[in-house]
Amino acid sequence: MEDTGMDADVVIAGAGPTGLMLACELRLAGADVVVVEQLAQRTGESRAGGIHSRTLEVLDQRGVLDRFLAEGAPQPVGHFSALYLDFDESESRHPYPLMILQSAIERLLEEWATELGVRVRRSSEVSGIHQDETGVRVELGTADTAPATLRARYLVGCDGGRSTVRKLSGIDFPGTEATMTALIGDVELPDLPEDYVWVRRTPSGDYSAIAFEPGWYRVITSEYDRVVDRDEPVTLEQLRESLVRVAGSDFGMHSPRWISRFNDAARQAAQYRKGRVLLAGDAAHIHFPAGGQGLNMGVQDAVNLGWKLASVVLGRAPESLLDSYHAERHPVGERVLHNTRAQSALARPGAATDALREVFGSLMVFDDVNRHLRHMLTALDIRYPVDGDHLLAGRRVPDADLKTPDGATRVHELLHAARPVLLDLRGSAEVAAVAAGWSDRVDLVGARSEDDFWPVPAVGEIPAPAALLIRPDGHVAWASTTDTPPDTAALRTSLTTWFGPARQG
Ligand SMILES: Cc1cc2nc3c(=O)[nH]c(=O)nc-3n(C[C@H](O)[C@H](O)[C@H](O)COP(=O)(O)OP(=O)(O)OC[C@H]3O[C@@H](n4cnc5c(N)ncnc54)[C@H](O)[C@@H]3O)c2cc1C
Structure with missing residues (x-):
């Protein structure tokens, strides 16, 4: 990078999933990044499952999904507080939890980041x-380590x-306190009954055991109305005693x-940005891990922020673009905190909750209810508040099949380079004329849709659009229908809002 007295455009604190994904997004967009991580090496702790x-779509948009599919196992169903959710193949090419x-x-994320030229600096703890x-x-x-300093245009706390x-930034973290305690361990459980299925509720709480590898289980016990200081060390003996209290046996637990x-405390940063400091992932929101949403939300925070921050540090867009990060992602976090509180309430032991679960479960057999909860957990229904009343505006673009002059492709394949795409499905001269002003930043792609109707989660089937402007995060900034000429003034405004002013001349 040019000599500006900066060590990097952006320093990211934390090499967890959020920090690594953000680093990849920034590098793809051309920004120089250093990730500082306090740990000397990855812990290997299983955590999210x-x-x-x-x-999965976001990883597909970047062309790295196969790496994850090769190491994961698609599941036939998802769950909301251990009540089953079905999946619908028409909604996504990846209608399953992996x-x-x-x-x-x-x-896998760190390998990809290294390929892209991200510098990961370990044994480096942010202290000021x-x-x-x-x-x-x-x-x-x-x-224990020699002090050092790094200077960057922006710092992101991941x-x-x-x-x-x-x-250190003085950002408030309001929310609700823990009301329960859960213990988790990767252990061997030789005496687990063969007919055991996944999760069981008992009068003392609930427990689950999932085999990630032959012989090895991830055991979780949840005990309600029992709050333990999170800093107190955890021992195998505590996990064993908890399993005996909840399940009546330790199933021969060892090794x-x-x-x-963990617990069900739920808190969210009041601001995702304070000047040159931004927050993403668990640094911005914590909640009960019900439904497995935390890591997903962190990765999606990163994909929302990465291209915006890169545009600002590279001088392509005004700093005000960064405000849209809080505006778009804070409500998403709020909704997840809300649904995990509901899931935690549905999990408590007792006759009243048993009855509530039965009623809730009986509602979940209705397609609309199941679909609503599925969209909430998978985040397929997110709609950001962008201008325009086209049904696609603000939503994630469906991964429709396309024919281009170069052959067959898919919409999500067009996003591998993390650049904005203006997809023209009708060969419009007006769209091409507007696109010329942004040709250095926005890829104009002419194609034909293979389908007359596109599936949009939470909306249904809609007629294929005539043209659409897709942001690097895969959300639609502007779209036009086939019944009316493209609103080129609105297209210009959208291009300017998201990608800065048109080139001079
Ligand atoms: C039991 C359990 C099950 C879960 N299951 C799921 C699931 O199935 N799906 C899902 O989506 N989520 C799940 N989650 C949540 C998920 O684990 C978290 O949301 C995810 O780890 C958040 O990623 P992150 O990168 O934001 O933060 P973290 O993973 O916490 O990473 C933060 C990194 O920052 C480093 N760091 C901290 N302080 C400093 C500092 N001062 N300087 C430098 N580095 C620092 C840390 O060492 C760490 O590497 C689960 C969580 C738990 C506990």
């Missing part, structure tokens, strides 16, 4: 932050639920690989 349809451990996700008009000075170091970046504790 899967990814949902929209995250079971894959977080440790594998992090390894100083913002000024042109950048952020990030202090690194602990009692440093998890206890985010130092969030605390722990990893044991941890």
Whole structure:
């Protein structure tokens, strides 16, 4: 990079899934990135157990999905508080949750980041932050490591639920306290009955055991109205005692690989941006991990923020573009906190909850209810508040089959380079004339849709559009129908809003 006194355009704190995904997005868009991670090496802790349809699509949009599919196992159903959710093949090319451990996700993301030229600096803990008009000075170091500083235009805290970046920036983290305690461990369980299925509720709480590898189980016990200090160390003995309390047996548990504790505290950062500091992933929101949404949401925060931040640091768009990150992603986080609180309430033991679950379960057999919850968990229905009343405006673009002069392709394949795409399905001269002003930043693609109707989750089948402007995150910024000429003024406004002013001349 040119000598600006900066060590990088962006420093990212934390090499978890969010930080690594953000680093890849920034690199793809041409920004220079350093990821600083406090740990000397990846922990290998299993943590999250899967990814949902929209995250699978996001990885597909970048051409790296096959790496994840090769290590994961598609599941036939999802769940809302352990009540089954069906999937619908017409809604996504990936209508399933993919079971894959977080440790594998992090390894694959880090490999990809390294290929893209991201610098990951380990044993580097953020301990101080100083913002000024042109950048952020990030202090690194602990009692055990030599102090160092990095200077960048922006700092993004992807440093998890206890985010130092969030605390040092003075960003509030309001929400609700924990009301329960869950213990989790990767252990061997030789005496688990052969007819055991996944999760069981008992009068003392609930427990689950999922085999990720032959012989190895991830066991989770949840005990309600029992709150333990999160900093208290966790032992195999505690997990064993908890399993005996909840299940009546420890099923011969032994050889722990990893044991941890979590709870249902739900909090969200009041601001996702404060000047030159931004937050993403668990640093911006924590909640009960019901339905497996946290990692997914972090990856999607990263995909929303990456292209915007790159455009700003590379001088292609005004700084105000960054405000749309909070405007678009804060409500998404709010909805997840809300649904995980509901899932936690549905999981509590007792006759009243049993009855509530039965009623709720009886509603879930209705397609509309099942679909509504499925869209919420998979995040396929997210609609950002962009201008325009086309049914696609603000939604994620369906992955329709296309024919281009070069052959067959799909909409999501057009997004591999993480560049905006103006997809013209009717060969419109007006659209091409407008596109010329942004040809350095926006790819104009002429194609024909193979389908007359496109499926849009939460809407239904809609006629294929005539043209659409797709942001690098796969959301539609502007679209036109086949019945009326394209509104080129609206297209110009949209291009300017998201990708900066047209080229001079
Ligand atoms: C039991 C359980 C099951 C779950 N299951 C799912 C699931 O199935 N699907 C799902 O989507 N989510 C799930 N989650 C949630 C998921 O694990 C988190 O949402 C995800 O890890 C968040 O990723 P992140 O990158 O934002 O933060 P983290 O994974 O917490 O990464 C933060 C990184 O920042 C580093 N760091 C921290 N402080 C500093 C500092 N000061 N300086 C430098 N580095 C620092 C940390 O070492 C860490 O590497 C589950 C969580 C739990 C506990």
